[in-house]
Amino acid sequence: MKPYRMHLMLCTGTGCVSNKAFRIRQVLEETLVRHHLQDEIAVVPTGCNGFCAQGPVMVVQPDGIFYQMLTERDVAELVEEHFLKGRPVRRLMFTPSGEREPVPRMSDIGFFGKQRLVALRNRGLIDPEKIEDYIARDGYAALSKILTELTPEQVIEEVKQSGLRGRGGAGFPAGRKWESRRRAPGEPKYVVCNADEGDPGAFMDRSIIESDPHSVLEGMMIGAYAIGAGRGYVYIRHEYPLAVERLDIAIRQAREFGLLGTDILGRGFDFDIEIRRGAGAFVCGETTSLVASIEGQPPEPRQRPPRTTLWGKPVNINNVETWANVPVILLRGAAWFASIGTEKSKGTKVFSLVGKVRNTGLVEVPMGITIREVVFDIGGGLADGKRFKAIQTGGPSGGCIPASLQDLPIDYEQLTEAGSMMGSGGLIVMDESDCMVDVARYFLEFLTDESCGKCTACREGVPVMYRMLAEICEGRGNEGDLELLEELSQAVIDASLCGLGKSAPNPVLSTLRYFRDEYQAHIRDRCCPACVCKALFHYLIDADICNGCGACKKSCPHEAIEGQAKSVHRILQDQCTKCGACFDVCPKDAVTKNPNPIETREPREVNELVPA
Amino acid sequence: MVKLKPEDLASIRERMARTMSLREGKARAHVTVHLGTCGIAAGARNVMRVLMDLLEQRDAEDILLTTSGCAGLCSCEPMMTVEVKGQAPVKYIHLDEAKTVQIFESHVLAGKIVQEYALAVGSERVG
Numbered sequence: 001m002k003p004y005r006m007h008l009m010l011c012t013g014t015g016c017v018s019n020k021a022f023r024i025r026q027v028l029e030e031t032l033v034r035h036h037l038q039d040e041i042a043v044v045p046t047g048c049n050g051f052c053a054q055g056p057v058m059v060v061q062p063d064g065i066f067y068q069m070l071t072e073r074d075v076a077e078l079v080e081e082h083f084l085k086g087r088p089v090r091r092l093m094f095t096p097s098g099e100r101e102p103v104p105r106m107s108d109i110g111f112f113g114k115q116r117l118v119a120l121r122n123r124g125l126i127d128p129e130k131i132e133d134y135i136a137r138d139g140y141a142a143l144s145k146i147l148t149e150l151t152p153e154q155v156i157e158e159v160k161q162s163g164l165r166g167r168g169g170a171g172f173p174a175g176r177k178w179e180s181r182r183r184a185p186g187e188p189k190y191v192v193c194n195a196d197e198g199d200p201g202a203f204m205d206r207s208i209i210e211s212d213p214h215s216v217l218e219g220m221m222i223g224a225y226a227i228g229a230g231r232g233y234v235y236i237r238h239e240y241p242l243a244v245e246r247l248d249i250a251i252r253q254a255r256e257f258g259l260l261g262t263d264i265l266g267r268g269f270d271f272d273i274e275i276r277r278g279a280g281a282f283v284c285g286e287t288t289s290l291v292a293s294i295e296g297q298p299p300e301p302r303q304r305p306p307r308t309t310l311w312g313k314p315v316n317i318n319n320v321e322t323w324a325n326v327p328v329i330l331l332r333g334a335a336w337f338a339s340i341g342t343e344k345s346k347g348t349k350v351f352s353l354v355g356k357v358r359n360t361g362l363v364e365v366p367m368g369i370t371i372r373e374v375v376f377d378i379g380g381g382l383a384d385g386k387r388f389k390a391i392q393t394g395g396p397s398g399g400c401i402p403a404s405l406q407d408l409p410i411d412y413e414q415l416t417e418a419g420s421m422m423g424s425g426g427l428i429v430m431d432e433s434d435c436m437v438d439v440a441r442y443f444l445e446f447l448t449d450e451s452c453g454k455c456t457a458c459r460e461g462v463p464v465m466y467r468m469l470a471e472i473c474e475g476r477g478n479e480g481d482l483e484l485l486e487e488l489s490q491a492v493i494d495a496s497l498c499g500l501g502k503s504a505p506n507p508v509l510s511t512l513r514y515f516r517d518e519y520q521a522h523i524r525d526r527c528c529p530a531c532v533c534k535a536l537f538h539y540l541i542d543a544d545i546c547n548g549c550g551a552c553k554k555s556c557p558h559e560a561i562e563g564q565a566k567s568v569h570r571i572l573q574d575q576c577t578k579c580g581a582c583f584d585v586c587p588k589d590a591v592t593k594n595p596n597p598i599e600t601r602e603p604r605e606v607n608e609l610v611p612a
Numbered sequence: 613m614v615k616l617k618p619e620d621l622a623s624i625r626e627r628m629a630r631t632m633s634l635r636e637g638k639a640r641a642h643v644t645v646h647l648g649t650c651g652i653a654a655g656a657r658n659v660m661r662v663l664m665d666l667l668e669q670r671d672a673e674d675i676l677l678t679t680s681g682c683a684g685l686c687s688c689e690p691m692m693t694v695e696v697k698g699q700a701p702v703k704y705i706h707l708d709e710a711k712t713v714q715i716f717e718s719h720v721l722a723g724k725i726v727q728e729y730a731l732a733v734g735s736e737r738v739g
Contacts, residue, residue: 003630003667005660005677036657040664044635062637062676085647086679125635135621136628144618258615266617 004042006083009059009124013048013210014203014242015361016055020072021045024056027072031079041083047211047246048203049124051111052361054094059106059124066106067092097358097380111359114378116340118348119167119324120364122212128246131253134214140259142330143221147267150330155226156182159326161334163346168194168285168319169397169423169499171345171412174326177316181227184307184314189229191220192310192317194290195236195243198282199395200446202426204350205320207362209236209243212324213250217273219323221259222330224271227316232273235290237280247275282396282450286498287317289452300454301498319424321350341367345411349422355392355429358383365410372406375429386431390514394423396443396450397503399510400436419510421503435532436515437522441469443507451501458501461492465508475535477523482512521595531593534578538594541582543568545590552582552591630673639676641720644693648682654689655708662712663692675720688731694719703731 008028012021025043032038049057054068065088067078074092081087093102094109103109117123126133134140146155160175181189193216197205209216220232236244251273254260262270276294283289289299291310302308309315325347329337338346345367354360357379365374371391375381382388390400393410399420401408408414412422430439444466453459465488468481489505496502512519521527528536541552541561548566560576563569571582571591583591633639645651645660663677683691688705694715695701702725704715711729718724725733 003664004634005664005667005679007631007635009635040660061635062639063678064637084652084679085649085681086644087681125632132624132628133631135624136632138625140621141625144621148618261615263615265621266615 004040006041006063007061008041008043008083009046009049009061010043011047011049011055011057011124012045013052013055013207013362014240015048015052016057017242019056021056024058024070024072024075027075028079031075032083035079035084037079037083044127045129046124046126047128048207048362050115050120050207050362050364051094051109051359053359060088063088064105064107066094066104066109068094111361111363111378111380114369114373115364116348116366117364118328118337118340119208119215119321119350120211120362121328122215123207124211126212128211128213129249131214131250131257134212138331139214139327140218142327143218143225143259144265146222146225146330147265147269152182152226152228155222155330158330158334159226162329162337163334163341163344164322164325164329164337165345165412166318167321167325167349167424169394169421171422174318174322177318178223178226180307181314181316186309186313188231188313189227190310190313190315191224191227191229191232192290192294192315193220193232193234193236193323194285194287194317194319195234195240196278196285196290197237197240197320197424198280198285198450199424199426200443201352201354201428202395202424203352204362204425206240206243207352208320208324208350209240209247213243213247214254215324215327216247216320217250217254217260219318219326220273221264221271222326223316223318223323225269227314229316230270230272232271233276233294234273235276235278235284235294237284238277239280244275244277251275281452282446283452283498283500286500288498290317291315298452300452301500303497321425342409342411344413349410349425351425351427353379353427353429355427356383356386356431356434357381357429367411368409370407370409371401374410374427375406379429382429382431384431386433388429389432389434390430390436392420392428392430392439392507393426394421394506395426396447397421397499397506398423398426399506400430400439400514401510402514419513420506433530433532435473435528435530436511436518437469437528438473438530438532440507440511441466441473444469444504447500447504451504455496455498455501457492457495458504461488461495462501462504464488465492465505469508472519472522473528473533473535475522475526475533477519479523481523482516482519486512525597527596529595531595536596537578538573538596539571539576539578539580539583540592540594541569541571541586542590542592545588547588547590549587551585551587555581555585557581630667630671633674634676637676638674640674640697642676642678642695642697643716643720644678644680644695646681646683646689646691646693647679648686648689650682650686651689651691656690656692658709659690659692659707659712662709663716666713666716670721672721685731691731696720696723699723700733702733704729705731 056070058067095102164174165171284299288302293299350364359380388403448463531537546568553561560572690707
């Protein structure tokens with residue numbers, strides 16, 4: 001094989017692809033040909049690089065130069081200046097907020113510096129559609145090792161010793177789960193990969209599959225050997241087309257190489273994997289609903305115990321990230337894995353960091369890292385210089401942790417104690433302009449839509465809670481609502497069968513725990529302190545700043561702004577629909593959001609204040 | 613495709629080692645060809661081609677080949693800089709195919725500087 005002197009590691013994760021990464025790839029390849037560089041320089045499409053906020057991104061190796069926010073117009077300059085003449089293009093490098101000099105090398109960028117990659121060990125380094133790339137990075141070496149050296153019992157012992165816990169939500173120890181399935185009577189046995197990621201704002205599993213599908217397959221193969229399973233399923237949502245495609249390619253390549261099928265690696269182990277696509281119902285992430293869906297039944301949870309079964313036979317279900325961790329544990333040893341993390345939470349965790357931080361993206365950090373480090377050191381702090389208010393973890397089943405607890409180390413126990421949960425790893429950062437009542441309302445609306453309807457408490461209770469929250473946001477809350485919400489929450493927790501119902505009230509309970517004042521302001525004072533709930537705040541034009549340019553008046557679709565040219569304008573509160581058009585267009589930022597009540601904040605007569 | 617045996621995995625890894633060391637930026641030696649306009653006009657792209665062929669022939673997996681702009685000594689192009697890990701970089705001037713091959717064999721692979729083509733040892737002070 002002819003070696004290349006330079007590799008252009010172009011991110012083709014979903015985020016960068018939606019910013020035209022595939023088009024950039026095409027233009028890059030064409031431009032390289034035009035300069036006769038196609039035999040010297042390779043374009044390597046990789047999975048998600050993680051720094052989605054700056055996408056499309058590309059890392060140039062061996063120099064390690066990190067380029068960001070690329071467009072097809074940048075390609076010609078990149079090829080001529082950097083790839084041909086070796087002069088990196090500074091204007092396309094990343095400049096951290098508040099600094100003037102760009103940071104050329106990826107390893108020097110703060111966003112990447114604090115991360116520790118285990119599950120994402122191959123991200124940005126391999127082409128996910130080439131099995132040779134995976135093998136070159138020690139792929140399938142763990143499978144080869146266990147098939148030649150270890151008994152299934154020894155594999156289970158190793159996973160137990162590592163302290164690996166399920167990365168999908170509850171955090172059940174993976175080794176203990178495997179052991180119980182190995183001992184469970186019944187043949188054949190199955191392994192399943194739960195890739196039904198449905199939390200709003202979460203894309204960890206999607207990115208792992210898109211960037212390194214073989215790591216998940218190898219994990220499942222090792223699990224199947226340990227448990228004694230002959231068949232595996234990856235349950236993945238149809239809404240993840242790129243992940244499904246790359247997984248499908250990976251499975252076909254693995255079969256071609258004899259890594260799936262019969263007599264794998266000549267060691268007498270038979271195992272194969274199939275993809276099962278889900279229609280995207282949130283409840284399918286719950287294990288008993290997931291197996292029902294694989295069986296072709298409506299996805300409704302079943303009562304446990306007895307243990308979850310697939311077609312009446314033992315099945316072991318783990319989440320994408322859990323499976324992706326398995327090969328490294330077997331290859332590098334339980335002790336190595338257990339040396340990372342905290343006492344009870346070992347290893348690393350992948351998070352999708354979204355919301356009001358500067359550097360949104362996909363990050364993998366050691367367990368025990370503090371919220372502060374994630375938000376400020378990796379996330380680069382809050383965008384627009386706003387104040388950090390809370391972080392939502394664990395998706396709809398999780399909760400909000402206030403900024404006052406930002407030194408909390410992130411692990412399973414600490415998050416649960418703080419009233420939230422690890423969940424699958426969504427982190428939504430919120431600032432002072434986020435209303436916590438509105439956040440709870442949003443999650444309850446999501447859960448109302450996603451309740452499967454089997455248990456009355458969840459089917460009826462969650463919508464009632466949602467309507468109460470909606471009323472509070474509209475300024476029609478009543479004294480006693482909060483107590484009723486708490487009582488309903490308890491009823492939904494007690495009387496729901498599955499984890500979805502049992503955790504549905506969490507967004508309400510955790511916000512009530514830390515932000516009760518904000519609820520009370522909505523109910524008692526008819527005031528939304530964050531100025532989000534439209535009925536509970538109002539826009540004002542600051543008479544000291546307004547220069548009478550008239551931009552707001554022109555933009556107002558309801559003729560709710562009055563004022564002569566070059567004199568201070570005024571919003572007619574009874575006609576204002578709070579669409580925010582004036583707020584967005586004012587060139588002087590004279591339009592402000594103000595919590596109700598209006599009376600005390602109504603400006604003085606304006607025209608007389610204008611200097612002659 | 614024939615079914616893989618455990619030893620086949622190792623041979624794929626070996627075959628891919630150069631590709632991966634390049635992506636990970638690991639190298640024993642670093643060769644920089646100065647590809648400014650002056651260098652290109654004097655034939656530096658041919659030097660680059662020769663080096664790439666040599667890398668393939670010798671199956672040298674731990675050598676990085678990069679480019680940089682004009683080194684400031686346009687009259688001496690084509691030029692290249694060879695930096696073996698732990699040693700000072702050496703600049704070579706007035707290169708052609710034969711000189712490039714000789715420098716690659718002697719300095720890059722065997723660690724022995726080719727005095728007669730070398731301009732100087734070391735680089736300018738930066739900053």
